[in-house]
Amino acid sequence: MPLHLSDLLARPDLRLSVTYDVPPQQLARTIEAATVSDLPAPGKWLQGGELLMTIGLLLPMEPAACRAYVRDAAEGGAACLALGLGQGLPYQEAPEPLVRAAEEAGLPLLTVPDEVPFIAVTKAVFDARADEQRALLQRAFATQRRLTAAATGDGLRPMLAEWAAATGVGAAVLDPLGRLLATSERAARPLPAQAHDLLDRVAARGLRGSASSTAAGQQLEVQPLGARRLRGLLLLTGRPDDAARSVVPGLVSLLSLELERRHLRDEPERRRRSALLSELLADEDPSADRARDMLRSAGLTAGRVRGVVVAAEGAPTGRTAAATAGTGSGATTGAGPATGTGPTAGTGSADSTAHTDGPGPMDGPGPADGAAQEMAADLALAVPGGLVRVVDGAPGAVIEAVVGEELDIREVLARFAPRCPAGIGPATAPEAVRVSLRQAAGLLAVSRAGNAPAEARQSQASRLLLDLGDGTTLHGYADSVLGPLDLADHGEELIATLAAWLETGGAWDATSRRLGVHRHTVRNRLDKAMDLTGRRLDDPDDRFDLWLATRIRGGGAPSGGSGGSKGSNGSGGAGGRPAPPPPGR
Secondary structure (H helix, E strand, O other): OOOEHHHHHOOOOOOOEEOOOOOHHHHOOEOOEEEEOOOOOOHHHOOOOEEEEEOOOOOOOOHHHHHHHHHHHHHOOOOEEEEEOOOOOOOOOOOHHHHHHHHHHOOOEEEEOOOOOHHHHHHHHHHHHHHHHHHHHHHHHHHHHHHHHHHOOOOOHHHHHHHHHHHOOEEEEEOOOOOEEEEOOOOOOOOOHHHHHHHHHHHHHHHHOOEEEEEOOEEEEEEEEOOOOOOEEEEEEOOOOHHHHHHHHHHHHHHHHHHHHHHHHOHHHHHHHHHHHHHHHHOOOOOHHHHHHHHHHOOOOOOOEEEEEEEHHHOOOOEOOEOOOOOOOOOOEOOOOOOOOOOOOOOOOOEEEEOOOOOOOOOOOOOOHHHHHHHHHHHHHHOOOOOEEEEOOOOOOEEEEEEEOOOOHHHHHHHHOOOOOEEEOOOEOHHHHHHHHHHHHHOHHHHHHHOOOEEEEOOOHHHHHHHHOOHHHHHHHHHHHHHHHHHOOOHHHHHHHHHHHHHOOOOHHHHHHHHOOOHHHHHHHHHHHHHHHOOOOOOHHHHHHHHHHHHHHHHHOOOOOOOOOOOOOOOOOOOOOOOOOOOOO
């Protein structure tokens, strides 16, 4: 318990007295320390919470000077003033100007009798603080013992429930993607919106940092969990006191051990799913029913799937997606890659699209095979179905995965395989996933060149052109085509209308609906734009130039330098995914 001013007044051995009727809220002030000073302006030497004692050797008696003295002490953080009285001292009772000044400032003023030395008051304060620290440590040890006992039980929840019961602070454990694994409450409640941002920030840093914030008056704190790799996240909701704060590292350690045990327990299942994927890919011509049944047996029920191939060569060490040590308990090595040259492997006819998810080179020596296995285990946890395997090859191991079409695979790769070359195959029927993997493997070179995962999409050659082009050159080209519209009145409206018309394939009604204007307005704007640019919409060359220029302006090209970068919606254009350019160029 903290030491309050009322506790000191209750000590009969100190015989302290108040000089005026002190309000209860002032008597409840916490005393952090005791100090003696006879300086006329002691405020700058205080740190806050002190019982400031003086014999008044230099104390002024003028009312204004007394008010200045008391104000200086209060602004310095003093919790209370104490005046020593006695024979041979300047004062035998508290002077009235000082009492009035203290009462006006709301600073309690005590008197210390002659027979009580200041050192006795000082020892009483620091003895009480020492008792407080011992009580804090005892509570911390008791909480730690309760957590340790709970750790011998089954799972995460017993530890979280004991923590909440001992500290009053809520707790939840989530996986690295923010999915709830366990909570201290019997019924899980939705997380505060601000908690998701904290979880993302900590997960992006792996084991290297924590974060805290306040939402709706409630403190939120996120701690990473794991031994050598990020296995989960601890979310604390509430403000731990000093005793609970000292136990947080122990809670993190116990939860990390439980997650590591869970990771090891899951190894046989990861091996089974890896073998299932190898079995599916070994069949050069699986029936649709058999392929779907195999995916469903792993929990992957998506109607269309895509293959993903990741080269572990660029994995950064010491972060979420790679480890510098470990035995690698992830998915097992498959019998052979699906990227071979078998008759059903395909030739990769779809065009590729590179998307930048993070800076940094992708070349350089790769981690040990154990790190590739660990990365595969992370990916298996993150993707529904967990169909992931590691395939040995030259120049190093690659990770193959089959995921549902609806999964945001770029987010998963950014979290668990940052800076690693990655190819994303087109969405296919389950029986054709071998072809999708073949195309994904073919995009690894594009991914290395663009420092970003490369995705195969039908009819997206223009996207590859824009991503691999020099940004300065592309934007200069767009300026040369659209420059007359930039200088015109309402030029932004003209460019937006032109882009929408091109993206809808020249459909007037669709363009008017997209822009929310009458079709005649669309026609008038386009006529004006053609007059200003000297172009013709019925000329295939002009139409391609206009489409490419608006595509660059809409976010389809990098802002500078080389390498791919996508716009804010990932597809560029003024309002959605653009239609391919018309034929004729």
